[in-house]
Amino acid sequence: MRARIVQGEDVLKIVDLLRQDHEVYAPFYGRGRDSYFDVVTDTNRDRIQIHVPNPYYPPKRFLLPHIERLLRIRQEAGDWKLEPEYNQVRRAIFGIRSCDVAGINHLDRYFLGRGFRDIYYEQRRRLLFLVNVVCTDPEADIDKSCYCPCADTGPAARGHFDLQLMDLGGEFMAVAGSEAGEKLFTHPIFKKGTPAHVDRRREILDTIRRQFKATTSWFSAAVRYISQGKVLDKIWEEVGIRCLECGGCTFVCPACTCFTVSDRRLSDVEVERVRIWDACALTGYTRMAGGFNPRKAVHDRRNRRFFRKLAHYFMQRELSMACVGCGRCAAVCHGDVGMPSVVEMIRRTTAAKEPHELVRA
């Protein structure tokens, strides 16, 4: 991949460049340590944060909005007319973290692969430009629940972005991940780099990898136990007891994809069909007409979330894991049954139960 160097004072000029033909979203601080992605305007442009805690509301909403209209359905002289609406807005996300880039890669594989292509997703994805910023500031960027090195998605994404920026201290290394990203390099703010820059990048990454506080490097064990069906029922029951069924973990997850579809009346002759984020934690998720619910118990539903994310079968199917190590589920969960703690529970309890047979001499 081709790289260039951008001076620190020039880095927001990339936002200006993108704003010429994109609606650009960037991270901002809220009133406290909270942060959020917002549209960049002339007034807030100077408040864009390069180093900032990753916003809870994941950027997957630019591809799979919280509520998205699929069809406008109108009745005209007895006939129903269906009008789909597709995204026409060219958007760019400036400052998306490596974990969320991996999340979007997973969504791509899920919505665009496997036979049926989701045209609503495709129209949004086609017009989306991603500027990845590598987390290099251990104070601002890395939260206590981040664990991307364990999910192998960060701190520096290896692909699936258009442009990647990494703070080398006063200057940034820009890496192009697509043709569209490389086209930006014609602008004079992008200058040629030296081998010293590449060395500096490597040094910083080497240091930053040691700055992560939550290291859940037990994924492979959890994947193996779940895929082999070795996790004890009482672990799921324990997880179920601690789950408050709020659905928070799925809504903040950059790799969760479930949605429900609902018809809403707009007028006497018009309805809209929308899709809305749904969560496997909620009781109604599997309830069928007539009331039968195959996953009535909380722990069955919790089991579902972790099975879906960690079972080997699904990784084979999508060629990527539905957990990217962003740590949001751990940060929002009131019952402390986010991914890192559940992986730890599975590993500790199952490993202790593994049978060992002594070989007689």
Next chain:
Amino acid sequence: MSWFEPDNIYRPKIAILDRVVDEIAEVKTFFWHFKNPADQEAFRHFRPGQFAQVSIFGTGEFPASLPPSPTETETFFTIRQVGSVTAALHQFKPGAQFGVRGPYGNGFPMESYQGQNLVFVAGGIGLIPLRSGIVYALKNREKYGRIQIFYGSRNPRDLMYLTSLQEWQKADGFECHLTVDRADASWSGNVGVVGGLFKKPGVSIPVENTTAFVCGPPVMFRFVIKDLVAMGFKDHQIVSTLERYMKCGVGKCGHCCIGVAYVCLDGPVFTYEQIQKLGEDI
């Protein structure tokens, strides 16, 4: 509307209701056709056991089995009134418009059953998803060995597809056995559960080179599977169709997952062997 019209997996095609036939209490059969003849032609090539998504605009969408066989000319759904959308459909009069997407799912691999004996075991409205396979086998009678149907319902008034049943009882090379849990004055046939028919004098079920189709309420399903396995059926010789809450029908919404399988993509037809390996109870 935008200038391009891409392939949209969530967009139903408009269908028009032709006529409604009462089957049993709360169950009606809706005969319909697509408004656009090209849609009708594209839909015609479904496989027995597949399903479609039915849209009642303003109320919602639900998955429905396709009871007609592709060898029949008419398309229809047989729907029990259970929730809000099916209740809305039950109010529909001929000429009303609704939406249909599909066909979806894997369906019964009827081609690969060629030369085999077929045993259909259904309970109650479980006959709806099996009807397509039965009619298909009847139409292609020469391709299969012995064909047997065992069908039971709670009482004589709850027997589905009465005219078809009478036709099948008379059809050559078709063994059609009926039973009811509770008889009334009008009933002179068998009384008891479906599994009881297997042991009836004069009934012999071939096990070698046979596929058994089982569909019905969970209790009936469990007992029939037990009976079949006791007779010597292997798990891979038993097929069934599963149902789940479903929103998209195309493997995106996530609702219908059972363990490792998406019912809409990998099912709804599963062998009993597959069902046991799903990784989650059904």
